[in-house]
Amino acid sequence: MLTHQRKHYLLDLLQREGQLVARTVSETLGLSEDTIRRDLRELAREGLLQRVHGGAIPNLPASPALAPYASREQLSLEAKPAIGRAAAAMLGAGQVVFIDGGTTCVQLVRQLPRELRATVVTHSPSIAVELVNHPLIEVVMLGGRLFRHSIVNVGAATVEAIARMRADLYFMGVSSLHPQAGITTGDHEEACVKRALSGAAARTVVLASPEKLHTSSPFQIAPLNQVSDIVVLRDTDEALLAPYREMGIAITLA
Known part of the structure; x- marks a missing residue:
């Protein structure tokens, strides 16, 4: 799976599930957890999600x-x-x-x-x-x-x-x-x-x-x-x- 395909998959899964656990996604896709974490970091830098310990959640409203x-x-x-x-x-x-x-x-x-x-x-x-x-x-x-x-x-x-x-x-x-x-x-x-x-x-x-x-x-x-x-x-x-x-x-x- 190419990088842009993984990112699309991650954002779609996040929208459906409300949160992502990097270990679970890596096991599902048969990829290393480091690869998923790197994708999540890049998506967070693009402002598309929020990183949390072990995974990611949708962007939350500012307090x-x-x-x-x-x-x-x-x-x-x-x-x-x-x-x-x-x-x-x-x-x-x-x-x-x-x-x-x-x-x-x-x-x-x-x-x-x-x-x-x-x-x-x-x-x-x-x-x-x-x-x-x-x-x-x-x-x-x-x-x-x-x-x-x-x-x-x-x-x-x-x-x-x-x-x-x-x-x-x-x-x-x-x-x-x-x-x-x-x-x-x-x-x-x-x-x-x-x-x-x-x-x-x-x-x-x-x-x-x-x-x-x-x-x-x-x-x-x-x-x-x-x-x-x-x-x-x-x-x-x-x-x-x-x-x-x-x-x-x-x-x-x-």
Whole structure:
């Protein structure tokens, strides 16, 4: 089979099946997996599909959460406080928690009771300022270079500091969430920091307002097997949630 014939076959199969697994296709065609992976890489460069670990999926819509911070504050105005309340209820007294930057995480800390005694570690100045009036919460700020788009600190110094810590929970904000593409965001350095935070936490809780589901952003933070919980709005379509439930991820409805 010639290269252009293989590519046509791959795109046709992707349209019919909704995803491609390179190993399965290689066995079906009697070709090496490297050949199929090379074809998929070339098709991805042409903008005809999206590569994921082990194969490919159709191009996904870009997430509205890639917009500047001020614009994101106007998204899901009712959903984010509800998600924040549900997430805040997961935090127990005496715990050490990582809290991400972003507009949904701001809603989370606004829901924390004033009498809560805990330690919050964050790379977000916005989160730290929100916690000023919580006298029993110890706030630890991670330094680094300020990434203005998300108003968080990023870089090698941030990742190095995270490596010396361990947390009970990490409340992660994401730009995009998809069963095959995983959890993704719009900046490489920000993805590195989120990945480090997740790796240093016993449990990672993803806060997913409606506009983030079934979308894709350029940089993967981690595959979904690193996620313990996802918090979504109560009226989210069950068809969107089913793949996560099948992976064993706990779904909290806000």
